[in-house]
Amino acid sequence: MPAQAIAVDVGGTEMKAALVAVGPDRAEPLRWLRRPTPRGEDTARLVVDAVAGLVAELRVDAQVDAAGVVVPGAVDEARGIGVYSANLGWSDAPLRDMLAERIDLPVSLGHDVRAGGLAEARLGAARGMRDVVVLPIGTGIAAALLFDGQLYAGGGFAGEIGHVDIGHGEPCGCGRTGCVEALASSAAVARRYLARTGAERTSAEVAAAVRAGDPDAQAVWAEAVDALAKGLLVLVTVAAPECIVLGGGFAQAGALLTEPLRERLDAMLAAYHRRPHLELAELGDTAGCLGAALLATEGLRTK
Amino acid sequence: MPAQAIAVDVGGTEMKAALVAVGPDRAEPLRWLRRPTPRGEDTARLVVDAVAGLVAELRVDAQVDAAGVVVPGAVDEARGIGVYSANLGWSDAPLRDMLAERIDLPVSLGHDVRAGGLAEARLGAARGMRDVVVLPIGTGIAAALLFDGQLYAGGGFAGEIGHVDIGHGEPCGCGRTGCVEALASSAAVARRYLARTGAERTSAEVAAAVRAGDPDAQAVWAEAVDALAKGLLVLVTVAAPECIVLGGGFAQAGALLTEPLRERLDAMLAAYHRRPHLELAELGDTAGCLGAALLATEGLRTK
Numbered sequence: 001m002p003a004q005a006i007a008v009d010v011g012g013t014e015m016k017a018a019l020v021a022v023g024p025d026r027a028e029p030l031r032w033l034r035r036p037t038p039r040g041e042d043t044a045r046l047v048v049d050a051v052a053g054l055v056a057e058l059r060v061d062a063q064v065d066a067a068g069v070v071v072p073g074a075v076d077e078a079r080g081i082g083v084y085s086a087n088l089g090w091s092d093a094p095l096r097d098m099l100a101e102r103i104d105l106p107v108s109l110g111h112d113v114r115a116g117g118l119a120e121a122r123l124g125a126a127r128g129m130r131d132v133v134v135l136p137i138g139t140g141i142a143a144a145l146l147f148d149g150q151l152y153a154g155g156g157f158a159g160e161i162g163h164v165d166i167g168h169g170e171p172c173g174c175g176r177t178g179c180v181e182a183l184a185s186s187a188a189v190a191r192r193y194l195a196r197t198g199a200e201r202t203s204a205e206v207a208a209a210v211r212a213g214d215p216d217a218q219a220v221w222a223e224a225v226d227a228l229a230k231g232l233l234v235l236v237t238v239a240a241p242e243c244i245v246l247g248g249g250f251a252q253a254g255a256l257l258t259e260p261l262r263e264r265l266d267a268m269l270a271a272y273h274r275r276p277h278l279e280l281a282e283l284g285d286t287a288g289c290l291g292a293a294l295l296a297t298e299g300l301r302t303k
Numbered sequence: 304m305p306a307q308a309i310a311v312d313v314g315g316t317e318m319k320a321a322l323v324a325v326g327p328d329r330a331e332p333l334r335w336l337r338r339p340t341p342r343g344e345d346t347a348r349l350v351v352d353a354v355a356g357l358v359a360e361l362r363v364d365a366q367v368d369a370a371g372v373v374v375p376g377a378v379d380e381a382r383g384i385g386v387y388s389a390n391l392g393w394s395d396a397p398l399r400d401m402l403a404e405r406i407d408l409p410v411s412l413g414h415d416v417r418a419g420g421l422a423e424a425r426l427g428a429a430r431g432m433r434d435v436v437v438l439p440i441g442t443g444i445a446a447a448l449l450f451d452g453q454l455y456a457g458g459g460f461a462g463e464i465g466h467v468d469i470g471h472g473e474p475c476g477c478g479r480t481g482c483v484e485a486l487a488s489s490a491a492v493a494r495r496y497l498a499r500t501g502a503e504r505t506s507a508e509v510a511a512a513v514r515a516g517d518p519d520a521q522a523v524w525a526e527a528v529d530a531l532a533k534g535l536l537v538l539v540t541v542a543a544p545e546c547i548v549l550g551g552g553f554a555q556a557g558a559l560l561t562e563p564l565r566e567r568l569d570a571m572l573a574a575y576h577r578r579p580h581l582e583l584a585e586l587g588d589t590a591g592c593l594g595a596a597l598l599a600t601e602g603l604r605t606k
Contacts, residue, residue, distance in 0.1 A: 154450075158542060174575070
């Protein structure tokens with residue numbers, strides 16, 4: 001019989017919550033709730049209150065074993081602390097203890113991107129594989145890493161592949177130069193297309209223009225693919241994943257991204273590199289919540 | 304009461320074997336044997352025979368629980384296979400099964416560098432830390448990685464930090480350009496000093512010349528330190544270790560290497576980087592054998 005968990009993914013604008021049935025290789029959401037993320041003087045306290053409300057609502061008429069809550073920013077899962085979130089305005093917030101005071105269930109605290117990566121690795125595009133990198137590409141790029149089937153957080157710092165210097169010399173928002181995400185992110189593609197043409201386009205619109213044969217769009221896209229391939233090569237060289245999963249808004253471009261990327265990466269691999277599968281994420285914006293449910297029930301198994 | 308293991312480190316020219324008492328945080332060699340590594344038509348068979356002989360000899364009058372054998376080249380620990388060794392001339396050799404046929408003990412097969420890294424992490428320079436990179440620098444550079452206290456092999460491919468492109472443009476023996484080890488290894492320092500001055504010196508002699516104020520040696524050394532710092536920065540960005548341990552012949556330079564390296568690395572770290580301890584290896588050429596003993600007894604615990 002599967003465990004049942006309540007999972008909450010706290011985003012910058014919206015909280016997604018679900019009652020999830022979790023088995024060894026599956027996680028099935030039974031019902032969903034969505035609410036705006038509260039803001040105020042003490043956002044940590046307001047978020048904890050709101051999460052407790054969602055859990056109480058989803059718990060009605062259900063047998064629930066555990067709760068999992070994932071949040072953005074820097075998170076120390078081992079200590080249960082929201083280390084920092086620019087967006088939600090907390091620093092060193094003891095979220096797990098705050099949640100445990102309000103929720104009469106075992107509570108796990110996780111990081112939204114790593115939890116989403118865990119879900120893609122167990123249930124989504126990389127299921128069945130043990131050494132996995134999941135790379136959501138949006139405004140920036142940071143990877144979730146799974147080694148031997150286990151999430152690795154590196155104290156919350158691991159996987160900052162967006163800030164590896166690949167030598168292109170362009171400035172990055174982080175204050176350094178040459179970073180992967182200065183060329184290869186939704187924000188970078190939009191910004192570079194604007195700089196080149198004077199036209200404001202989203203990265204999805206730039207992708208459409210690539211398909212329509214716009215040479216400026218094609219040039220910006222080719223630079224993004226090249227930068228991303230060099231970033232993936234660094235991941236392959238250091239971490240040797242079996243599978244790299246691309247997600248986030250930028251990966252909506254689908255084969256327009258993966259086909260040239262696979263070709264470019266393959267051309268750079270040497271005999272000392274493990275050759276990874278390259279896949280598109282499958283779970284979309286439910287990944288974080290499903291990952292929270294997995295974290296909640298893994299917590300049970302280790303107790 | 305500690306377990307007792309027989310550990311054998313099969314090198315390209317010499318085999319080191321020891322009877323080792325292994326407790327939770329210690330591994331004490333009780334007696335050592337050294338033999339030349341045999342060569343011939345079927346080196347895998349000859350090595351297995353020689354290892355079996357060493358084990359039999361060390362086992363006399365001892366209560367032994369397990370044996371651990373580590374070999375160079377590419378190793379698949381999970382399947383117990385010596386995938387490839389240019390030096391010892393085997394490919395896809397089922398060494399663990401071959402050893403188990405000859406040795407009436409539970410046998411573990413490991414990789415020499417990863418086993419040495421495990422020993423430095425558990426017993427040596429990084430003891431007490433869980434996220435550790437151990438970097439032996441000799442002719443080349445490949446890292447042993449420990450995440451959450453466990454060795455990570457990535458199918459035998461992980462940690463090839465010597466072949467990350469850091470943008471210097473110089474050719475590497477691997478056929479690519481810009482690799483860390485093309486500037487920052489014992490072989491690279493000797494080769495670059497020779498190219499610059501026409502004088503044949505070992506990397507240890509170049510280090511002595513740096514101390515004596517030789518400007519050519521200082522220039523070669525500074526380039527090596529810069530390249531290594533850039534390689535470590537990539538490791539920090541992707542893998543976020545708590546501790547980086549430098550070993551191998553090149554690290555014999557001690558503070559001449561670590562002091563400028565620490566300064567150069569610190570200057571490149573940003574807020575999104577974990578700040579690692581930088582340490583010199585403590586176990587010297589016994590690390591592989593001690594790591595083999597740890598692998599042997601960890602095998603026991605998981606059975």
